[in-house]
Amino acid sequence: MIGADIEFANPEYFWLLLALPLAVLWYVLKRNRQGASLRIPSLKGFGRPGLLSRLQPALFAxxxxxxxxxxxxxxxxxxxxxxxxxxxTKGIDIVMAIDVSSSMLARDLRPNRLSALKEVAAEFIRKRPNDRIGLVAYAGESYTKTPITSDKSIVLGALREITYGQLNDGTAIGMGLATSVNRLKESTAISKVIILLTDGVNNAGFIEPQTAADLALEYGIKTYTIGLGTNGNALSPIGYNPDGSFRYGMRQVEIDEELLTDIATATGGEYFRATDNEKLEAIYEEINKLEKTEVEEFKYYRYEEKFRPWVYLAGALLLLEWGLRFTVFRSFI
Structure with missing residues (x-):
């Protein structure tokens, strides 16, 4: 009748159970004093007390x-x-601007920068179930891969489709940032964020990065920038083989960290440098912590009272006691 999932709304009433031992003591003392005493020299001729006499205390029990x-x-x-x-209660709209220039095929990250980024970015997207996310790809120019949406399956599918060769080569940081701003400027979200990643310097496009940063500031869009690439030289594409595949060689890693820092600072974000896979994962995890979506949780409690069976049990016991007292044990009352 009492299971592991049963709780008591008024457990203080269990203190009344302490009265039960006192009642037992009172009954024993009363029973000993209740009968009259008779002194006789011998009990011969008297039978032992009957079974009903010995069971009479069961009524009190x-x-x-x-x-x-x-x-x-x-x-x-x-x-x-x-x-x-x-x-x-506080939704965040996020656009991830991804550099897809040929240098993103460098192998200083495993297996290369672009593949490592897509893996980490996918995990970041999965951890943002309450936010809308969009993707912008850029190289020598830029385009919207997917507008901001709450459907994470669409975003993850679009992320998997991003590859090198879909745009003219180059690094148009200003274009990538401006396209991202354009995707967010009409957003009504309380917080709007751009995560812009690049592994080079701005060398293409017709929009200056500073101009795009000013636009982001005007529309209240915070920008986190990430410079991707090891320190020193990296095994990078340096030409084409006769079959059209890339020929790799060591090339100096050049990232305009000053520009990326200025963009982040001007818009209220931060600049990060990712020199390997582990550092890239840590950066996205840090951004995930910095941009927290406020979620309000409501709990609804439904109680089902279980006292009725105990009332029925008490009534049944009293009825049984009353019936026995005036039938079987009537002669002992």
Whole structure:
């Protein structure tokens, strides 16, 4: 009748159970004093007390059990069912601007920069279930791969499709940033964020990075910038083989960290440098912590009272005691 999931709304009533041992003591003392005493020289000729006489205290035991059941009912045993509902109180719209120039095929990250980025970015997207995310790809020019959406399957599918060769080669940081701003400028989200990643210097496009940063500032868009590449030289594409595949060789890693820092500082974001896979993962995890979506959780409690069976049990015990007292044990009252 009492399971592991049962709780008591008024457990303080169990203190009344301390009265039961006192009642037992009172009954024993009263029973010893209740009968008249008779002194005789011998018990020969008297039979032993009958079975009913010995069972008479069971009537008192039934009353005690009934009282214990009433006390348990007063403690209000109940089960509790909890349901939750979450409400996003602060949504974040995020655009990830990804450099897809040929230098992103450098192998200083495993297996190369672009593949490592896509793997880490996919994990970042999965950890943002309450936000809308869009993708912008840029090289010598830029385009929107997917507008901001809450459908993470669409975003993840678009991320997998991003490859080198879809745009003219080059690094148009200003174009990538400006396209990202264009995707967010009409957003009504409380917080708007761009995560711009590049592994080079601005050498293409007709929009200056500083101009794009000013636009981001005007529309209240925070920009986090990431410079991707090891320190020193990296095994990078330096030409083409006769079959059209890339020929690799060591090339100096050049990242305009001053520009990326200025963009981030001007818009209220931060600049990060990722020199390997582990550092890249740590950066996206840090951004994930910095840009937290506020989620309000509502809990609904439904209680189901379980005191009625105890009341019924107490009533049944008292009824049984009353019936036995005026039938089987009538001659002993």
């Amino acid at each position: 039934l009353r005690l059990l009934a009282l214990a059941a009433v006390i348990t009912a007063m403690a209000r045993p109940q089960t509790q069912d909890i349901s939750t509902r979450t409400k996003t």
